[in-house]
Amino acid sequence: MLAAVLQIRDGALNVLLWQRAMEPALGRWALPGGRLGASEDVQSSVSRQLADKVDLREVAHIEQLGVFSAPDRVPGRRMVATAFLGLVPCDADPAVPSDTRWHPVAALPDTAFDHAAIVRDAQDRLRAKLSYTNLGFALAPAEFTISALRDLYRAALGHPVSATNLQRVLARRGVLVPTGRTAASGPAGGRPAALFRFAEQRLRVTDAFAVLRPPSGEPGLDGAPGTRRSASDLVHPVVT
Amino acid sequence: MLAAVLQIRDGALNVLLWQRAMEPALGRWALPGGRLGASEDVQSSVSRQLADKVDLREVAHIEQLGVFSAPDRVPGRRMVATAFLGLVPCDADPAVPSDTRWHPVAALPDTAFDHAAIVRDAQDRLRAKLSYTNLGFALAPAEFTISALRDLYRAALGHPVSATNLQRVLARRGVLVPTGRTAASGPAGGRPAALFRFAEQRLRVTDAFAVLRPPSGEPGLDGAPGTRRSASDLVHPVVT
DNA sequence: TCAAAAGTGTTCTAGCTACACCCATGG
DNA sequence: CCATGGGTGTAGCTAGAACACTTTTGA
Known part of the structure; x- marks a missing residue:
């Protein structure tokens, strides 16, 4: 353990x-x-x-x-x-x-x-999981600006992340919700940033898998909920 | 175990x-x-x-x-x-x-x-994993026709699969290779099907993740090989 | 010549990235 | 009024779904 x-x-x-x-x-x-x-x-x-x-x-x-x-x-x-x-x-x-x-x-x-x-x-x-789930909630504070979130993603992913696109991807997926409030400007001025929070505090797979998905609007043969990427996905056959 | x-x-x-x-x-x-x-x-x-x-x-x-x-x-x-x-x-x-x-x-x-x-x-x-890896190799025989493969995918996924698109997706990813040979026609005639095999017999993640990927052609901050979906991905917080 | 099965060409779309541009604030 | 950081609009790209059409066989 x-x-x-x-x-x-x-x-x-x-x-x-x-x-x-x-x-x-x-x-x-x-x-x-x-x-x-x-x-x-x-x-x-x-x-x-x-x-x-x-x-x-x-x-x-x-x-x-x-x-x-x-x-x-x-x-x-x-x-x-x-x-x-x-x-x-x-x-x-x-x-x-x-x-x-x-x-x-x-x-x-x-x-x-x-x-x-x-x-x-x-x-x-x-x-x-940062890419295809809402897992960011576990790294971020309760409320945050997009650029703060961008910095967290950058640190975790190890590559530059665009605040613009991060915003839109997460918003489209319904992962982020605006709180309506804004953060104060920094000492050098600049437009005050809007504050957001994560819609949920539990892991959810947000990016339904685009590949080999069931025909649009299909129920599937066995009533299963389509081939979305399940919350279980893994295992390295590597180290054991 | x-x-x-x-x-x-x-x-x-x-x-x-x-x-x-x-x-x-x-x-x-x-x-x-x-x-x-x-x-x-x-x-x-x-x-x-x-x-x-x-x-x-x-x-x-x-x-x-x-x-x-x-x-x-x-x-x-x-x-x-x-x-x-x-x-x-x-x-x-x-x-x-x-x-x-x-x-x-x-x-x-x-x-x-x-x-x-x-x-x-x-x-x-x-x-x-059928969706984003070459895992089909573990379900299929050494050589197979596309429609046989389609039937396997359909059985595993639980929904209809188009042979046309399955072919193209797997071919583009380099997962399938043609053997050059063809299967005999069925009793009712029909064009003989080309035979394929999987390029590899070991698990490989084939679908690099489209989301939050590093800026095109970027090395990443820490020399890591970009944010491809790793072969490890899982765990249901559910049953334990 | 026709039915059956395989395979190709083409269009359409979702979901991104990229980038130019506009907005709000402090000095 | 300008530098600084935040936010929006929009074009373009990629991968895959959908579907019409062509090809190759047996009877």
Whole structure:
């Protein structure tokens, strides 16, 4: 049970790591996690661990990444880990313990075991889902300007994003709603920016898949709701 | 460790189920699976189980679906299962043991535990990936006509598929290659169909994501290979 | 010559990107 | 009045759906 908790800080994507105080891998940085309790499922467990161990309660979204199970991934004893992606809004500043710290994913320190691969998977998942879901809600504050949002997307995606087009794409999909209010101008002047919020705070697949879709207005053979991209999509046949 | 192995049979998507001979859920139909060995990862383990227990070796693709861990999912004792999707080409006719049988996923019998939900997840995953990857290779025989392929897609997707457009979409993406040969005409005549094969027999994401993509020809900020949809994409926050 | 099945050519459209241009504010 | 940042209008592009039409076979 491991969590790659991501947050945008200072314009870059960061991950929360904890410095190991025990062998194996003493002193190296590792993802927070713990063991599954008897009366909880993996998702509740990981949320609980984050609250208990690193005092992190502002996780806006959490989802499974997959099971990492190479027999030798942890030297010494067999450890099978279920990895999660967690996202924290950029305006949250949780007081984490002294042995944990945020690290830019672009410049990870010396990490324990296969945790660097897990972080890479988490980043890939985030990038993919930002494109076809409303997942931005989990990175953004409750209210924000389009350019602030653009900066978050840029940091998460790793490439320039046009505020103009971001606005329109998200608006067309019904993901963003205007609050009617505006932010104050900056010190150098400039038109005050309108404030927006996300319409929902739960993951929704917003971009129905254009490819091989059922004939327009068709019910489908089995009454299924058409071939929209489901909220489940994954798995890297890679690391295991 | 459970596998939802899917195959198209008689124009419908089927799943391999095994009838339980023990309590709990005696007599109900369940997904094949078993326990993880000490020196294998989950993926090798599930492949091994399929070969050992149901003599199934023709699995063309296998991938993780996720971890199912509701504390009460199996009455009696705590069971956490890692579920997999497996695909068998439609021309394989593996000799499965007498207590296992293929069942249409559209009309599942009385299934044990949460296995019906796992089958639903497997079907969703298959439908999604057929659209944006070359995953068809795992359902199709080595060589096939476009209309045979169309029938496979229709069965898997659950809605009508146009052979014309299927051809063009897959050809443009470089997924299909013509073999140069043709199939014989049917008894009622008709033009003989050209035979094709899949260019690759490994999963590849073919449909680079159109949305929020980096500005054309841009390298990206961190040297990452652009925001293509990664081969990892999933997880239903639903069942766990 | 006709029916059946395969394959091609062409039009239409959704959903983006790109970019020029207009708006509101502070100094 | 001008620099600065926000917002809109619009053209163009790409990938795929829809559908009419042509091709190749067997009877």
